[in-house]
Amino acid sequence: MSANRQRYSTVCRLVLFSALLWGIACRAQSKTQPASGRLYFLAATTSEHWPQAYPATLYAVDGSGRLQWLREVVSSTEGTRFIYAYGKTIFLLHPHSAVTGVTIMHTDDPMRADDVTFAPQGIIPSPSATVIVEPPGSAEALLVPWITNVKDSATPPEKIEVTSALISSDSANSAKRVRFNAWPEYAYLRSEGTGGGPNYVPGILTSRRNDRLAMDVFGHSTSLASLPPAMEQSSVPVVPVVVGSSDRFLVVVRQPTWEEINSGKLSSSRILHIFDRAQRAWTATRIDANAPSVRLVEPWLAIIAGIWRPDHKPPPGRENEREAETETDGPHPVRLPPVRVLYRSYAGHNIFFPGVLILRDLVDGRKIRIETGQEDSEILRVENDVVLYRVNDSIYQARIVGSELKDTTLIVKDEDVPEIHWAFWSKAASQKN
Amino acid sequence: MRKESCSSRRDKRPGRRLSYMRLAAIMLGLIACGTARAQFVVQTNGGSTVSQGTTLSIDSSPAMPLLTFSVSGGALTCDSLNWSMDISWTFVTGNQGSLLERSGTFYCNQTQTVDWNSEYGGGSATVSWSDDCGHAGNISFTILGTNPSPAAVDSFIPSTPWFWRNLLAWESRAWSTSPTGIYHQFASGGTPLDCDCPNGIGLTQLDPANGGTYPSGINDFWAWNYNEVDGFNLLANIRTAAYNNWTSEWNDMSANTGGNLVPANWPSDCTTHANGAVCGGFTAGTTLFCSFSSANANGSPNGFGDGSWIHRYNGSFFVDWVDGTPNSPGYWEYDAQGPTNGYVFNVCKSPAI
Numbered sequence: 001m002s003a004n005r006q007r008y009s010t011v012c013r014l015v016l017f018s019a020l021l022w023g024i025a026c027r028a029q030s031k032t033q034p035a036s037g038r039l040y041f042l043a044a045t046t047s048e049h050w051p052q053a054y055p056a057t058l059y060a061v062d063g064s065g066r067l068q069w070l071r072e073v074v075s076s077t078e079g080t081r082f083i084y085a086y087g088k089t090i091f092l093l094h095p096h097s098a099v100t101g102v103t104i105m106h107t108d109d110p111m112r113a114d115d116v117t118f119a120p121q122g123i124i125p126s127p128s129a130t131v132i133v134e135p136p137g138s139a140e141a142l143l144v145p146w147i148t149n150v151k152d153s154a155t156p157p158e159k160i161e162v163t164s165a166l167i168s169s170d171s172a173n174s175a176k177r178v179r180f181n182a183w184p185e186y187a188y189l190r191s192e193g194t195g196g197g198p199n200y201v202p203g204i205l206t207s208r209r210n211d212r213l214a215m216d217v218f219g220h221s222t223s224l225a226s227l228p229p230a231m232e233q234s235s236v237p238v239v240p241v242v243v244g245s246s247d248r249f250l251v252v253v254r255q256p257t258w259e260e261i262n263s264g265k266l267s268s269s270r271i272l273h274i275f276d277r278a279q280r281a282w283t284a285t286r287i288d289a290n291a292p293s294v295r296l297v298e299p300w301l302a303i304i305a306g307i308w309r310p311d312h313k314p315p316p317g318r319e320n321e322r323e324a325e326t327e328t329d330g331p332h333p334v335r336l337p338p339v340r341v342l343y344r345s346y347a348g349h350n351i352f353f354p355g356v357l358i359l360r361d362l363v364d365g366r367k368i369r370i371e372t373g374q375e376d377s378e379i380l381r382v383e384n385d386v387v388l389y390r391v392n393d394s395i396y397q398a399r400i401v402g403s404e405l406k407d408t409t410l411i412v413k414d415e416d417v418p419e420i421h422w423a424f425w426s427k428a429a430s431q432k433n
Numbered sequence: 434m435r436k437e438s439c440s441s442r443r444d445k446r447p448g449r450r451l452s453y454m455r456l457a458a459i460m461l462g463l464i465a466c467g468t469a470r471a472q473f474v475v476q477t478n479g480g481s482t483v484s485q486g487t488t489l490s491i492d493s494s495p496a497m498p499l500l501t502f503s504v505s506g507g508a509l510t511c512d513s514l515n516w517s518m519d520i521s522w523t524f525v526t527g528n529q530g531s532l533l534e535r536s537g538t539f540y541c542n543q544t545q546t547v548d549w550n551s552e553y554g555g556g557s558a559t560v561s562w563s564d565d566c567g568h569a570g571n572i573s574f575t576i577l578g579t580n581p582s583p584a585a586v587d588s589f590i591p592s593t594p595w596f597w598r599n600l601l602a603w604e605s606r607a608w609s610t611s612p613t614g615i616y617h618q619f620a621s622g623g624t625p626l627d628c629d630c631p632n633g634i635g636l637t638q639l640d641p642a643n644g645g646t647y648p649s650g651i652n653d654f655w656a657w658n659y660n661e662v663d664g665f666n667l668l669a670n671i672r673t674a675a676y677n678n679w680t681s682e683w684n685d686m687s688a689n690t691g692g693n694l695v696p697a698n699w700p701s702d703c704t705t706h707a708n709g710a711v712c713g714g715f716t717a718g719t720t721l722f723c724s725f726s727s728a729n730a731n732g733s734p735n736g737f738g739d740g741s742w743i744h745r746y747n748g749s750f751f752v753d754w755v756d757g758t759p760n761s762p763g764y765w766e767y768d769a770q771g772p773t774n775g776y777v778f779n780v781c782k783s784p785a786i
Contacts, residue, residue, distance in 0.1 A: 049753040126688035153683040154730035160692035202756035258709040291760040
């Protein structure tokens with residue numbers, strides 16, 4: 001072969017090889033990118049029982065790895081009682097003491113303010129029966145029931161009277177924004193489950209009715225699915241609790257009884273019952289923690305390991321949690337709660353969080369374990385094999401490769417990060433910086 | 434015309450007249466200041482002399498010690514004297530707790546009594562003085578407090594609400610600080626009872642408001658009557674929030690249990706662990722002066738509204754319904770909120786004096 005032909009051949013091989021490498025790199029990069037758009041965080045601490053109220057705040061990340069304040073979603077005067085998230089919507093019930101309305105965060109347009117007053121008299125919503133529903137062909141809605149005639153503990157009424165409000169996230173038709181007593185909509189229950197943070201998150205309590213899993217709310221019964229096989233013939237009283245519900249999956253656990261808890265013989269693990277609507281079948285999976293917090297970010301279960309420990313053993317990392325209430329500096333001061341006190345009073349009162357986060361893929365069965373060693377840690381989001389997780393005042397991003405996490409990177413560290421329990425990417429057109 | 438003599442003219446010059454006047458002034462000054470140095474004298478009740486390092490007391494009524502200033506030698510030593518006094522007390526952390534300042538001027542041939550103007554202050558006192566003869570000095574002494582009698586405290590404010598004296602006994606460490614059996618405005622050393630510096634001062638363990646101020650300022654540190662009134666007013670202002678909270682928690686339980694009401698009873702729920710009740714800071718077998726039941730309405734001494742009213746004095750509330758979660762059924766939780774557990778338990782175990 002002539003020298004020129006040899007050189008030409010070598011150049012061609014190099015070009016082809018480079019093209020091949022570039023193609024691989026592009027493919028890898030596209031797998032690491034989440035849904036394109038800007039990353040947003042919602043920081044909020046609910047205060048159902050706490051006398052102080054705290055704001056809900058929307059943030060992004062600035063170029064220096066700090067939080068960039070975008071807007072106040074709920075004021076610190078009102079505070080929030082409960083927060084529910086699913087799909088493209090986050091519902092914030094407020095004020096924290098007696099609810100009059102809901103603020104709706106649209107994740108595809110997070111800067112848009114959307115507030116609906118549905119109970120101007122102020123109500124106590126049923127915490128275990130307030131759920132997001134997604135009726136076919138409709139946007140997500142929040143279904144809120146409450147008792148209308150219980151006032152004084154000394155004089156309970158003969159008959160409990162109830163009503164419910166269904167508040168749609170679709171703001172296009174304001175006339176149909178709120179409907180009352182839409183009980184059958186429980187059939188379309190959706191739930192992302194429980195995030196992290198120091199507060200109790202009420203469970204969605206269901207029941208066994210006519211061999212079906214049913215939502216029984218003040219006498220209004222709605223069938224959800226068949227019963228998990230383990231609950232069909234159980235001789236132990238069964239209270240199924242929905243910990244996640246999506247288009248494809250329904251995740252249920254059995255609530256332990258007080259006899260089991262007080263016996264000191266509670267199992268060290270917990271069984272999650274998973275209904276695959278596509279397969280129309282129940283499966284069961286065991287978690288090595290008997291008091292977990294479960295979040296459904298389909299197809300992943302994002303779990304905070306918890307262990308029932310009423311002896312109040314100090315958990316790891318509690319000393320790193322904010323002890324006293326404070327306020328951020330800058331042009332938009334934000335009131336921040338005493339995280340350590342709240343953990344001690346609420347979520348961490350009887351449950352020991354060792355700082356272990358677990359990811360379970362409900363489709364292919366992959367398991368990933370993240371050891372943070374800190375009580376105040378949680379998985380915020382999983383999207384396209386990118387996971388965001390929080391440890392105290394820091395948020396990390398990592399890539400899921402098989403059953404491992406790689407390329408873990410700190411993306412934000414700031415004073416108000418401990419209040420962040422919701423994260424999402426958005427390609428919102430209107431972004432006010 | 435006869436010319437005046439120089440001497441005559443010299444005699445008439447203003448400078449010469451002034452020099453005479455100056456000499457007279459100096460002579461008078463010498464006579465006034467004299468060769469004796471002014472002795473600043475401080476006397477207190479009964480004519481006792483206060484010297485360097487003396488300890489005086491705010492009595493239990495309360496009344497500040499009488500302080501009278503004079504100058505020994507009087508007008509022979511000086512014409513007038515200026516004085517200023519600082520009385521300061523610091524927390525154990527080194528931060529300033531209270532500061533009282535006074536100042537005045539009096540003629541050396543008179544006396545001056547300090548006007549406390551209804552202010553009470555104790556701690557380390559220093560009086561600095563200077564006279565018009567160029568003499569100066571200072572004297573340092575200590576002023577400490579005296580605890581009131583239980584009868585005085587009890588008669589000063591009515592015994593309502595029913596738990597006021599139990600709360601006062603707990604807050605003022607009546608049964609845990611020597612001498613026991615009295616309400617303590619002051620610790621044994623005569624300084625304000627400072628149990629959680631800088632929070633918690635005196636009889637009612639007052640906390641500073643935002644900005645670090647106390648309702649009656651320095652008087653909340655050194656005058657038990659001001660402290661008791663301010664603590665009582667604080668308690669009165671939080672009743673509504675406490676009653677509303679109980680109503681809210683009861684409604685929350687009702688909503689969470691689908692109307693299957695779970696009664697609340699304290700302390701019996703803590704003894705029997707009824708319905709999974711969780712109790713903070715509770716010790717079984719303790720004699721208690723309170724009990725609460727959901728069968729009693731707000732306003733009843735045995736209603737949970739009053740239980741939360743007690744707890745609210747220390748922050749947060751007494752009882753909350755913990756919603757059922759995936760990990761446990763719902764349950765009543767007592768005395769477990771806020772920075773410390775068992776506040777209501779502690780108040781309810783403290784006998785009134």
